[in-house]
């Protein structure tokens with residue numbers, strides 16, 4: 001396995017938001033839609049350190065909630081449409097916003113975790 005210092009530093013925003021390897025910036029971070037691949041297909045770095053946990057879901061819930069609920073409130077106050085109009089517009093909008101943000105945010109959090117060497121705390125001997 002090659003060492004980290006053989007690769008130029010990558011921006012976690014460039015690599016993470018595109019779902020690319022945080023070390024080489026070329027391999028794929030994901031296998032499937034949001035599952036992390038076992039290792040990079042270009043530089044062979046193992047992604048077993050990657051544990052974004054509930055982080056992406058929290059950000060997606062907060063951001064998507066702000067966007068969709070804000071839009072629904074605006075439409076309701078401005079136009080007072082019947083309920084089926086809300087359902088027809090905002091249920092699909094929830095799906096699009098949530099599914100569109102989940103993968104880039106998970107990639108970003110994993111890339112930031114790699115960049116900042118974030119890991120479990122432990123006692124120094």
Ligand SMILES: [Zn+2]
Pocket residue numbers: 021022023024025026027040041042043044045
């Ligand atoms: Zn790589």
